[in-house]
Amino acid sequence: MIDELKNNTLFQKIFQSSMEGILIVDNNSFIIKANPAIEQMFGLNKEEVIHKKVEDLIPQKFNEFKKEKNQIIEYSHVVKNTLKHLESRIVETDEGSFLIIIRDVTKSKNVEKNIIENEERKRLALEVGELGSWEWNLVTNRIVRDEYQNFLFGLKAKDDADTYQSFLDKIHPEDRENVKLEVSRAIKNASSYTLDYRIVHPDSSIHWLHEKGKIFKNSKGKSTRVIGVTHDISKQKNTEKKIKEDEEELRNYALKLEKKVKERTKELTTTVQKLVESNLSLEDQILITKEAEIEVLTSKLLLDNIAQNFPNGVITVVNDNCSIDYIEGEGLEEMGIKGLVTKGTIIDEIKSFSEERKLRFKEDVRKTVHGEHLSFEIEFNNNSYLVNTTPLLNKEQKIKQALFVYSNISEQKQVELKIKNSLEKEQELSKLKSRFISMASHEFRTPLSAILSSAILIKKLNAQGKEEKISNHVSKIRSNVKNLVVILNDFLSLSKLQEGKVIAQPVSFNIVDFSKSLCEEIESIKKNGQTITFQPQHQNIEVFLDPKLLKHIIYNLLSNALKYSEEKKNITFKIVQTNQKLLLEIKDQGIGIPVEDQNNMFQRFYRASNASNIEGTGLGLNIVKQYTELMGGIINFKSQLNKGATFYIEFPLNEKK
Template sequence: MPSLDPFRSPDAFDAYLDRHPHCISPDTPLSEVLPWLASPTRQSSEPLCVTEDDRLLGFVSATDALVVLADPTADRNVPIRHLIRPVERTATPDDLNHFDRLLELSLDRETLPLIEPDGRLAGLISRSRLLRAFSEQRRERTLLDLKFQTSEQQLRRMLEAMADVVLVVDASGNSIKIAPTQAVLEDSSQTNPRLIDRTIDRFLHPETSQRFLEPVRRALQTQQIVSFEYSLSVDTHPLWFAANISPMPESNTAIWVARDITERKNIEKALADLTEQLERHVDERTEQLRAANEQLQREIAERQDIEAALHQSEERFEIALKNSPISVFTKNAELRYTWAYNPPPGLDAETLVGKCNAEVFTRDDARRLTDIEQQVLASKSGTREEICLVLNGNFRYYDLTVEPLYDPSGAVRGIVCASMDVTDRKLTEEALKTLNQELETIVEERTAQIQETNTQLLQALSAEQELNELKSRFVTMTSHEFRTPLTTILGSAELLKHYGNKWSDEKKQSYLDRIYTTVAHMTRLLDDVLTVSKAETGQLGFSPSPVNLKALCETLIDGCSVSDDRQHSVKFRHRGPCDGSSHALELDARLLRQILANLLSNAMKYSQAGTSIDFEVVCQNDRVAFQIRDRGIGIPADDRKHLFESFHRGKNVGNIQGTGLGLSIVKKSVDLHGGDIQIDSEEGRGTTVTVTIPLRQERQS
């Protein structure tokens, strides 16, 4: 195991290493040692080192001296070499880089000598000071991590509220950094965001990357803002963006601010398709529709001109967030402004701080804003709405995003708001809405088709999200469940390597048994993962054959009891012809072992040591029922709806090891038999699992 950072620095060694311990010669008389042993400044556990030519011969304690002095006739001038206690364990300078090694060496002694390679005494290591130094360093690191997480959370909340994508890129595309704004996070996993700190040739074709970088070079060359539109293909879907590139002063990099205009482009394409369809099928209205289409194109061109002018005006301000038409505010739990950045015209950032909505807006506007913000505080869930406010006597439309703001303990301490003026867009939408009223009847059929397509896309997206979640849970499970067994194996092997020649055969065999048991546990984990994988891909076969249920259950009970170190007793009962004597019991023995072994293992794992487990099998003519009842920790009500999900574990399992695959495997095996499973549980009272399987199953591939 590598050493901990707090103990790598030579200065940190002084916290627990005494480099100049009190040393005496072995020929020193006892009478000269007594004053030091009785000194009130000496700690009770501090030993006296006996050295010769800087080499440690042993230790002398106050107890050793008292034993001699207990005899009135004892010679007080006896040389101290007669009271030396030999050195049992020592540390080397290399051990200073391994805290776990130092802790192991000092487990049963307060003081550990540090010996140089040439045999000289380098100092004494105090176990109490060693543990205290480690505790102080860990506490400081925890406080630093907490402060960093709080700062990072506040910055991320502010950036997530932004709808634009903000990039920093140079002319050669060597470095691209993207702020984790809302637009980026909607199209990427938060644990693996795309494009962040990536070079351009890592995510674009060479030809595309050159087209992407051409406006960057033009902006850097002319030192002017460059605006243009471009498209990218993400998961086979084209996305359109309107971008403004601003050169950074005295730098070879530029700020790239892009807004998603895919919806607008889709509307333009839909309108073009509808125009073509109307020209082909409605001859009598060709001229009317052509005129409407031309008018619509003019409106779209005007809207593009307005948006381009708006972009150019916005990007002439400061770099980064001031280039974006977004206003950001934070408020406390009383909904009073605590910070404002780039507020809308007519509002001043400094005068806003400390005020509430009623002191800034009209009564109706303040009430509407306050209702939205109070709902976010109560539900602890963000919202995004379009609202109309009166500022300076004018009606303005805003795209408002409100998110809760958390403190380090997880409690909501306020909100963060981001707003963007969309008045021009709303006015344009109203104009388009007026023009489209005449086309509503014809567009209905096309709208239905688009809605159906959107539903299919949402279903595909949901399936992709479920797959990503399953992968994430698999990685979490494997990193946790495999780390502990591997650590056990490595630790046992290291101890056998270093101390095996000193141990008895019985002790060495116990460590070998621990390695074998851990390897068997890892093998079972891999088998469970392989079984789930086969079930998910439809490769988990089903082959029923005659089975002696009574013998199979008794064998499983014996196997589970051998690996059970908590001494549970299994009360097994069976009713009916469970040995197959009267008629054949057609079941898949391999899948049946998976079902019963996982249920028995869960009953033992989540029950207190020494408790009993009831196992009953009832065989009838057309079906067989298995019931396993324990008196363990039970299943919380909130976890019952997730019982059969892969890698899910109950919130009350504590540090009990497990993968969350057991009940998932049981459910898939029961389904292949065409049976059903019922679980009755009460938290703290125990769990009863009943599996019913029909007999004489037809063979399935």
């Protein structure tokens, strides 16, 4: 039978041209014949293969292998220090010999490995951001969640896939219709959506979730699935609620305090008015009756007791000549004027008052004596005071004096400041989380979708004549994996910077040779016709810097210049040495940075408004700035829209070794 096959022209053509390795082995496991694919697969020539034991190519013993007829055996084999993954199948011929077919599946195995590793990176990225991911198949109406998404819903990690209705059943009744309406509208319009809603856990506890979803369509334009991420914002919601409650409590306290101050001011005004009238007519009253004298003394004693014990404040009466007629209160010592300002003191003689404060005080006296009731706040001796003034009438019903009541409101101001700072911090945190969720859902989804699509196409194209297309898809997978690695490295760098784990470790080196090497390294990401013009002032410039941090800085700025410039554009890279300073300049002819965005370009997760369609995380320049400052440098830039941008970095030229 074997002789007939050898003489068969069709078999010979198949045998010689097959992409799969073919061996003919006798019953004693010696190789009788091998096609060219075997020689290429194992890196051997024809003489090295013929009469060789088949166990040298297949690790399983031949007698055991013969028992696995028509079964596919998978194994690995090292060929010239390279690990290959192979599949073998054995067929017995009529003459007692054996036909063994071997297929190289190394590429598909590596693709599977990359997909698994990328899925793990995605899981870790979502876990760092405390994000749950899910997918809803609109055709089968099944919702599949990851482990953290199940945790957000209070479910066990091994719970079965959910339906849309059972998902709605878990939503708080007050939020259910709104969620249903927004999701339906997004599916109808094939658009993205963002929602905040409450979820009820199996233990009846209520949690707030922030969700972003995107609708995907099939080739016919019909919505077929929804993919999204979810984040627990219960702490944020509870903080906002607490801030509102604190604001309401502070507002009520301020109203009560204001009411109390007005009541006491009114009482004091009445008392002082009576006292002033009593003092003005004291001689007449003595002649009329001794009882009037007693009444006046009693009133004065009451006023003194009230004024001296006036809590956290000062009461003073000033006449129309800007002279102090009366001053008392517990706050005199806090104001630093106890014993320095007494009855008869003229405002211009108060040494602890600045000229500006004296003028303001006299102006307030003038307005009050003319009949105005004033209420305002002042800062004095690191304290805040609420000041209320009231005009005082004499017995002729003319205003000759002004009552000033100072109330210390420093504690109230501190409470207001704390609440304001807390609110600003919560708002900033909310903005950062929203930016992270938006960026992560976009930047991870795009490369992962490309990887998945390419992997599916590779599986479909696994046949002779499709090698070029398979190679193209593998290149796409490698490119997108590289993009994911760049994104994850940015996250890792930012995390280390925030934890204070990045420390500059300077060494001496020639920055010109260092930069030339970087320019060569970045060649692979250039667009068609792009060039980098490197212009060092000298060929040998010794610096004392951290090479790892400097490489990240220069690589990021050069890659940005290439990414935001069109094809056939030139990027200029200059290095200049001046007196004790090293200057780096990187200039492009790209899209530029809008003026309204320039003050925010070094903030985390911030991207210019004209770069929304270009991939990026918004972390690169923030990390570059922090690395520059770690080495004692400064960075700034100039840019014109649609004309390009120039970044300037300045380092001290420290030649220490």
